[in-house]
Amino acid sequence: MADGIEASADVITGGLIGRTLERDAGAAHTADDHPTHCLNCGTQLIGSHCHACGQAGHVHRTAGAIIHDIAHGVFHFEGKIWRTLPMLIRRPGDLTRRYVDGQRASFVSPLALFLFTVFLMFAIVANLPGWSFGGGDFLKSGLSGGMVETRDKIAAERIKAQTQVADYRRRLNKERREQQPDAGRVAALEKRLADAQETVRDLGAAERLLPAPGAAEELSPRGAGESWLEAKIRHARENPTLLFYKLKTSAYKFSWALIPLSIPFLWLLFPFSRRFGLYDHAVFTTYSLTFMSLLTIVLAILGAMGVQSWALITAAVVIAPIHIYKQMKGTYGLARASALIRTSILVLLIMSVIVPAFAMLLLYLGLA
Numbered sequence: 169m170a171d172g173i174e175a176s177a178d179v180i181t182g183g184l185i186g187r188t189l190e191r192d193a194g195a196a197h198t199a200d201d202h203p204t205h206c207l208n209c210g211t212q213l214i215g216s217h218c219h220a221c222g223q224a225g226h227v228h229r230t231a232g233a234i235i236h237d238i239a240h241g242v243f244h245f246e247g248k249i250w251r252t253l254p255m256l257i258r259r260p261g262d263l264t265r266r267y268v269d270g271q272r273a274s275f276v277s278p279l280a281l282f283l284f285t286v287f288l289m290f291a292i293v294a295n296l297p298g299w300s301f302g303g304g305d306f307l308k309s310g311l312s313g314g315m316v317e318t319r320d321k322i323a324a325e326r327i328k329a330q331t332q333v334a335d336y337r338r339r340l341n342k343e344r345r346e347q348q349p350d351a352g353r354v355a356a357l358e359k360r361l362a363d364a365q366e367t368v369r370d371l372g373a374a375e376r377l378l379p380a381p382g383a384a385e386e387l388s389p390r391g392a393g394e395s396w397l398e399a400k401i402r403h404a405r406e407n408p409t410l411l412f413y414k415l416k417t418s419a420y421k422f423s424w425a426l427i428p429l430s431i432p433f434l435w436l437l438f439p440f441s442r443r444f445g446l447y448d449h450a451v452f453t454t455y456s457l458t459f460m461s462l463l464t465i466v467l468a469i470l471g472a473m474g475v476q477s478w479a480l481i482t483a484a485v486v487i488a489p490i491h492i493y494k495q496m497k498g499t500y501g502l503a504r505a506s507a508l509i510r511t512s513i514l515v516l517l518i519m520s521v522i523v524p525a526f527a528m529l530l531l532y533l534g535l536a
Contacts, residue, residue, distance in 0.1 A: 252276040261498015278454035285461040290420040326371035336361040418533040
């Protein structure tokens with residue numbers, strides 16, 4: 169119940185932040201009894217909004233208006249969301265180029281949309297089944313950790329396999345003692361017996377490969393002489409739940425760090441270009457990250473609905489690069505070959521540099 173309330177709060181907070189960042193340009197309100205002068209600066213009104221300060225002429229003063237503002241900020245973005253999202257999905261390059269070229273009132277700003285989708289993503293994904301690490305027990309060492317649990321499971325499977333071996337032997341011997349043994353049944357039992365014996369051998373070998381109880385503690389001495397990093401890792405192993413809580417909160421609080429991390433590498437694809445500046449790259453990066461957040465939400469929900477993991481991975485591997493290619497081609501006006509080459513380089517940089525750097529940042533914040 170508490171997790172659901174926290175998730176709802178995250179969504180509302182993200183919407184309000186996005187609504188705060190998104191200006192009222194291009195917005196329209198319908199209301200009765202407009203005042204003749206702006207209630208904010210006193211300028212005479214000549215339309216629904218003050219031409220001096222931009223405030224709406226009609227100001228709500230009811231409790232229901234608060235609920236309306238929250239719903240408006242979370243779901244509506246002054247109606248521009250319904251123009252922005254379809255273009256972000258189908259024509260991301262056109263959206264980015266039009267926004268950079270000055271069509272700001274027609275679309276939700278990339279930063280406002282990014283903040284909202286990131287809050288939405290973490291609020292949804294963090295509360296879906298299957299998106300956890302088992303409480304982080306695998307970080308624990310010794311008798312309280314996942315190593316002992318793994319050893320116990322292997323031992324239980326080995327005992328189960330040994331029971332099957334004894335059962336198959338009994339049934340095979342019984343069949344062979346028959347006056348007219350069934351050759352097909354004998355062959356099937358021999359095959360099952362051989363498989364069960366091989367399973368017993370494999371599980372026994374796996375047990376021998378696991379470290380003995382207490383070995384993990386001996387390999388990581390505590391107390392004086394340990395470095396800062398060793399001390400933090402030891403604390404994380406002792407309380408993995410706290411570590412994952414810190415990682416989760418840091419992930420959405422510092423998700424904006426992906427933007428400055430990505431811009432320099434995007435600039436490297438157009439070095440010393442006078443046509444495209446850092447602002448172009450920033451808008452490209454922010455809209456692209458917004459789409460990836462939406463893609464993550466959709467794949468997470470499909471996974472919770474029972475879609476196979478291989479299908480989700482395939483969709484992510486195929487859709488993400490295609491979207492980057494379309495956005496790259498449309499934003500920078502590239503030919504197909506040039507856009508394909510730059511997309512390949514950017515995807516390689518994302519997987520080998522940007523994502524690992526962000527993961528290291530989160531790990532540092534979780535251990536700090």
